[in-house]
Amino acid sequence: MLKRYPTARYIITRAGWYFLTFLVAVTLNFFLPRMGASNPVDIIMAKAGGGLDTKAAQAKEEEYLKEFGLVEVDKNNVIQRGADGKPVKTPGWKQFRNYIFMCLRGDLGTSFLNYPKKVIDIIREAVPWTIALQLPTIIFGWIIGNVLGALAAYRRGVFDRVFFPLALLTSAVPFFAFGMILMYAFAIVMPVFPAVGGYAGNLVPSFSFAFFGSVAYHYVLPFFSIFLILAGGQAIGMRSMSIYELGTDYIKYAKWLGVKENKILMYVFRNAMLPQLTGLAVSIGMMIGGALITEMIFSYPGLGMALLTAIQGNDYPLIQGCTLLVTLSVLVANFSVDILIGFLDPRVKASMVGGR
16 A cells, blocks of 8 residues: 555655664663673662661662662562572563663653652753753854855855865864863963863852853853864865856856856755755754763763763663663654655655655
């Protein structure tokens, strides 16, 4: 039946592959943090076990193990014990099953490092910082990069010979390396901006001029460490596509017909913009996980810093929650772009129909 509807077949096929990818990612997301031999409950016991005698501390630890589903319990919610008297550990497959059911209910578990705080609350606090850092850099980087790239393709000459190597250089530098360069230059050698943090340590988040001023001051280096690289990459792509369009037969024919230059340039830039729009859609969809390394370098209070803290503390639930959110955002972004291209690109449409 789907052979009669090639577009529906295309969407369902792509959705199936992305769903399969999601299942593999979720499985790895669950089991990889657990490959270490350390016991994450020890983190909580280090905070809560002080002043308890051995027996009380053991009972407290078993209570935490039961709460996090790490040991088997019977129908009466009593911990099952082996022949040696030690609690029976819950098999990995059963922990994974419980984890899936929890996620379906919208419960990502409780953080070990921030017990008894829920993982979803930690992520809810971190994501706005990540979006506030990523969204403006993506939008401004895309606009300015495309304008400069189109200008370089149109004007050529000295401007292009100077601009193109600079754009190529900035786009080739990794985010973490560029961030460290900016930190060293403008926070250490010339202490103009703060090196780490999202705001001053003596302030409490509030709706006040002092707090927002501090946020803006700490925002400068992380912003430019991402913005310059994104703008350089967009400029190179737009320049290449514009040069290609300027050399096509329809442009030569339009010039031969005497079409005004402004109208020709409008067609050139509109056609060159299609892959750039695709890149913008991908960047916006992936912005949740796009600045993780930058946030770690600048200790910015976003999702990247939350993930780094979780990895250092072996906080399984928080690691799983952060990586699950990043995985979902990346897969949804790529799937949306695939569908968008399927409707906008005539070549993809032709392949849909031709595959019947």
